[in-house]
Amino acid sequence: MKKKDIILLGTVFLIALILLGIGLMIKKAPAGDGSGLYVCIYRDGKQFGIYPLNEDNTLQLGSETEGRNSLVIKNRSAYVSEADCPGQDCIHMGRIDESGEEIICLPHKLVIRIEGGEPSMDVTVR
Ligand SMILES: [Zn+2]
Numbered sequence: 001m002k003k004k005d006i007i008l009l010g011t012v013f014l015i016a017l018i019l020l021g022i023g024l025m026i027k028k029a030p031a032g033d034g035s036g037l038y039v040c041i042y043r044d045g046k047q048f049g050i051y052p053l054n055e056d057n058t059l060q061l062g063s064e065t066e067g068r069n070s071l072v073i074k075n076r077s078a079y080v081s082e083a084d085c086p087g088q089d090c091i092h093m094g095r096i097d098e099s100g101e102e103i104i105c106l107p108h109k110l111v112i113r114i115e116g117g118e119p120s121m122d123v124t125v126r
Contacts, residue, residue: 037099039078041071042111053078053097053114067108078112080105 041049041061051057057073058081069090070082077097080090083105090105096114103112 036117037076037114038116039071039073040113040115042113044109061110062108067105067110069105069108069110071112078114079103080112083108 035052035054037053039049039051039053040047041051041059043062043066049059049061051059051073053073053076055073056075057071059071059073061069061071068082068084069080072079072081077095079095080093080103083090085105085107087107090103090108090110090112093103096103096112099114099117101114104110105112
């Protein structure tokens with residue numbers, strides 16, 4: 001093997017190593033993956049639960065007297081899958097996935113709001 005070939009081989013190896021490094025860095029970099037956003041749950045104006053939006057979860061909220069809602073956190077969005085309230089408005093509100101968005105269940109005095117991250121301009125301060 002000539003000296004030139006060794007240098008060439010070394011250069012190729014180095015470039016491969018750098019590319020691998022860049023690839024790993026890109027994989028690790030958080031890019032809008034919903035981290036920093038939380039699903040905050042309020043009943044009667046009082047917060048009683050907070051869950052990260054980027055972790056899939058199914059929550060059974062409430063009781064026989066308060067009313068029941070099933071909250072699903074999936075694929076960085078949250079929605080009510082089941083409820084025993086009349087009207088089922090909270091189910092019809094569908095998915096929320098941005099800071100400041102809310103699902104409200106009036107009969108159960110339940111508010112599910114996404115907080116954190118970059119707040120939207122139309123966030124209402126209470
Ligand atoms: Zn409801």
